Amino acid sequence: MDPAISLRQVVKSYRRGRERVEVLHELDLDIAKGEFAALMGPSGSGKTTILNLIGGIDRADGGTVEVAGSRLETMSAGQMATWRARHIGFVFQSYNLMPVLSAAANVELPLLLTSLSRSERRNHVATALGMVGLSERARHKPGELSGGQQQRVGIARAIVTDPDILLCDEPTGDLDRQSADEILALLRNLNRQHNKTILMVTHDPKAAEFATRHIEMDKGRLAEQLAA
Numbered sequence: 001m002d003p004a005i006s007l008r009q010v011v012k013s014y015r016r017g018r019e020r021v022e023v024l025h026e027l028d029l030d031i032a033k034g035e036f037a038a039l040m041g042p043s044g045s046g047k048t049t050i051l052n053l054i055g056g057i058d059r060a061d062g063g064t065v066e067v068a069g070s071r072l073e074t075m076s077a078g079q080m081a082t083w084r085a086r087h088i089g090f091v092f093q094s095y096n097l098m099p100v101l102s103a104a105a106n107v108e109l110p111l112l113l114t115s116l117s118r119s120e121r122r123n124h125v126a127t128a129l130g131m132v133g134l135s136e137r138a139r140h141k142p143g144e145l146s147g148g149q150q151q152r153v154g155i156a157r158a159i160v161t162d163p164d165i166l167l168c169d170e171p172t173g174d175l176d177r178q179s180a181d182e183i184l185a186l187l188r189n190l191n192r193q194h195n196k197t198i199l200m201v202t203h204d205p206k207a208a209e210f211a212t213r214h215i216e217m218d219k220g221r222l223a224e225q226l227a228a
Helices: 047-054 077-087 103-113 118-131 147-159 177-194
Strands: 003-016 019-032 036-040 062-067 088-092 165-169 197-201 213-218 221-227
Touching: 003 047, 003 197, 019 047, 019 197, 019 221, 036 047, 036 177, 047 062, 047 165, 047 197, 077 088, 088 147, 103 118, 103 147, 118 147, 147 177, 165 177, 177 197
Parallel strands: 036 197, 036 213, 088 165, 165 197
Antiparallel strands: 003 019, 003 062, 213 221
């Protein structure tokens, strides 16, 4: 299958005081369209850096990053923002919801950057909340929801623009086992039923069991790739 994500000879480093710390070392990585991959490895191995490069939040120092058919290193900041809004959905460990807004208003936020009318935005929000099983909680604020429900709102916000790719950074890290399994089952359903390509960073072996492929990172390189 054609890759949804293709990294070739990618190098990334950061400055720590006077020291230059190389995080990724000529990394090659392909994620196929429709794949659900779990990216695992010790802290500091480069997992979140990979998500940031794929999502256009950061730029590689060298190599090529091609995502959803576009070469990211060739884009301006404005082009990147437009591309990201169309193709990428982010799911974070800490939910990143606005506490003063309702669930529906939080989900609507990415749509405010589009040309959709108010009624069209409302329909998209209703569809996204329905997909995550929270239609009846649309008017509730985050503080009135459980952790699992807040993460469902976060996922609804990630999919409301119908992106090709979901990038999930420890999406169940703050949840109990039951809530975590419910969120992972939801992600698996989005992968299987809606053909979303998912790359999930996790430290949890049980979370990785929901993915179709395991990718191990170690010190900025792929340590091993195992079929789930």
